[in-house]
Amino acid sequence: MQAPAGNVKRRLVAAGLVLCAPPAICSAAEMAWRVDAGQVVIVVPLKPGGAFEAKTSSLAGRLALTGSGAPMALEGELAVDLASIETGIALRDQHLRERYLEIPRGTGFDRAVLSDIVLRDADGAGFRGDTAFEGTLLLHDVRRPLAGKGVIRAAPDGVRVEASFALTLTDFGIVPPEYMGVGVASKVAVRVSFEAVADPGDGR
């Protein structure tokens, strides 16, 4: 028995709506975001007293949503070019890169890479608000789990993300820097902010 013409028409319209819908209401498996830049601020406590900020805007990567519901797992990675970190003091930058992060040693040392990201309180691509997160950080050729907090807000082309977490340098085999009696504490605080642009990916 043939379907009534009206039903066929309604089905075609529905299918068309699904195919033409914006990313926010696509299925979770198709969602991805691209990050081309951001702001990474590392607050480094000094001994004796005080603190300084090390900064870079060299943040890039691509994240894709692989499942649905909470927690929200993201495939892909975010990477920071460590050679771009600046503290405002040239000699300190040089020591940071060469002696402590050992960037000249190459792969594994030249970038900090966050992957296996799981947003604990997020339940889908449309989530906006505060969430705890976990991930795996590669730093100084050591891969360690980390956890932090973040907030996701709406942005014109995707989402605006602000996140913070603490790092213990010795966990990553980095000897806390010390120079002529002035050193830094092993535990540093990291603040990250970036805009993730919805990215349809190759051929989509």
Add this chain to the structure above:
Amino acid sequence: MIRTPGLAICVLATAAANAGAEPTFLSRQYPRCTNCHFSPTGGGLLTPYGRALSREELSTSGRSSASREPGREHESLYGIFGDSLGGLALGVDLRPSRLDVRGRGFSSTRNLLMNAELAAAARLGQWTVYAQIGRQPRGDDVRVRSFEHWVGYESDTGLGARAGRFLPAYGIKLPDHTALTRAALGLDNDDQVYGLELSFNGSRHLVQVSLGPGRADSVDGGRAFTASGRWQLDLRPRVVLVASGLYRGASDLDPASGALGIALGTAPTPRLTLWTQADARFRDGAGGDRAYTLLGELALELYRGIWLKASPQLRTEFGDASAGVFRVNLALDLLPRTHWNVVVSYYHDRERQSGITTKTLLAQLHLYL
């Protein structure tokens, strides 16, 4: 208030600005004096780190090259002692100067050796021993003595203690000790106290409390119990809030007095530092007198090692808020090479009630060897 030409000359003749870096170094994210100085209240002998930073970040042409060994240019006397000093730090501070003061009906020009000091410090674990001996002109006289000497200890948790002769911690310790927020509060170059200071030096907080029998150099009957407290909160690496209090008990010569102050330091860019400080001064007496001091200082690095400073300052008199002095201080601070510092300062002081002005030009070659 500077009431006479003689006093004006005397005050400014001792205008020994310390190496003019410390408050302006907030712009480089150094909110604490102890990053570069042995003294927790700033000024005086530089630590090895402070010396290195002075060379690498302050001097116009002293910065070491990445392609060759840095050498010992920044070390004491250009490193002539080699490694023989071990953990002992030494510093020689010389300040030949030229002072020109002009006011209504008078003028004075003189060349003088404003400062000649030798300072030494040693860190032994968590202990620091500091001693200084110096020569300072006082009018027609010259005084030679140890103006600062103390022993300090700081634990791993940041708790510390210091005992000896030192300047109490209060507000912003500007390099210019004639600043109205220093001299008016009894925090001039020779206003050190004998005392005990307890402190907490945390990552965001610095608390310093001192108690003692009073000014080390007080004349007979002028010494009185003195207590001070200073709390510094580092809101950001380039934003600092400071609250301070100072109390001096009654002596045979003066009534009990003190001050409460608040200061804010910000560095919106790596080349610009802004400091402001406001103090309410009080003293016992009929009606309970009050007076105030206000200060702002802008320090702008025009080019590496070339700083321009501008500082409006106001000090009112006890019992008459319309009296006092208004000062505008402009300074050009040149640091052409490690250890070499040329400071040209202009002071315009106007007495608020009489309108009498005093103009002072001070040129200093500051050698920090």
